[in-house]
Amino acid sequence: MKLWSDSIKDGAPIPGEFAFCVIDPANHVSMAPNKNPHLAWSDLPAGTRSLALICHDPDVPSRGDDVNQKGKTVPADLPRVDFFHWTLIDIPKDTSSIAAGAFCNGVTPRGKSGPDVSGMAGLRHGINDYSSWFAGDADMAGDYFGYDGPCPPWNDALVHRYVFTLYALDLERVPVDGKFTGQQVRDAIRGHILDQAAITGLYTLNPAIFASGNNRPESK
Secondary structure, eight states: OEEEOSSOOTTSBOOGGGSSEEEETTTEEEEOOOBOOOEEEEOOOTTOOEEEEEEEEEEEESOOTTTTOTTOOBOTTSOEEEEEEEEEEEEETTOOEEOTTSSOBSOOTTEEOOSBOTTSTTOEEOBOTHHHHTTTOTTTOSEEBSOOOOOOOTTBSSOEEEEEEEEEESOSSOSOOSSOOHHHHHHHHTTOEEEEEEEEEEEOOOHHHHHHTTTOOOOO
16 A cells, blocks of 8 residues: 655655644744645555545644743653644545645634535545644634644744554444544544555744754745
């Protein structure tokens, strides 16, 4: 099973076009184009009945005390947790690609609708973790279904990884409903995965890391 992208090179910085935020010298960050990246795949195993796609960041700080605080840095050795950016399930087995911007093009304050995907019968989106991140923000709070790209803390000493994993399943429909999460899909497909493939992009909003040229997000 193979997975690749014309938008993101495995192990390389993610272009700002596919991020939620980019660096803004005056305000730390500003909203970005926030397009979902192109993805394509081939060589599915025999018996595949549907596909599931999950994008997660395993490098999110486990504590928010220092996050985006002036004069502070989120230390690289702080324990990290998962943050889910995209969960798409019940992808038909005869599908072979997702076009850039097909599922998300721009930041949508107060969330996006779901789980059903408009104009694409059968596909379903889970909520991503911006739903909980913005829960206390009157301007942004809502249910964020589908894709929303990287926006790591601008003072994080660690460059974040964004892992796009495609699963070939022996299920025609993943047994989750409503406002399901990436973790709930992980749990539901356990024991039903025939094969999987992944690509990983990198992203930082820390000006110090960006200025050094290490893992600098590319722009188009």
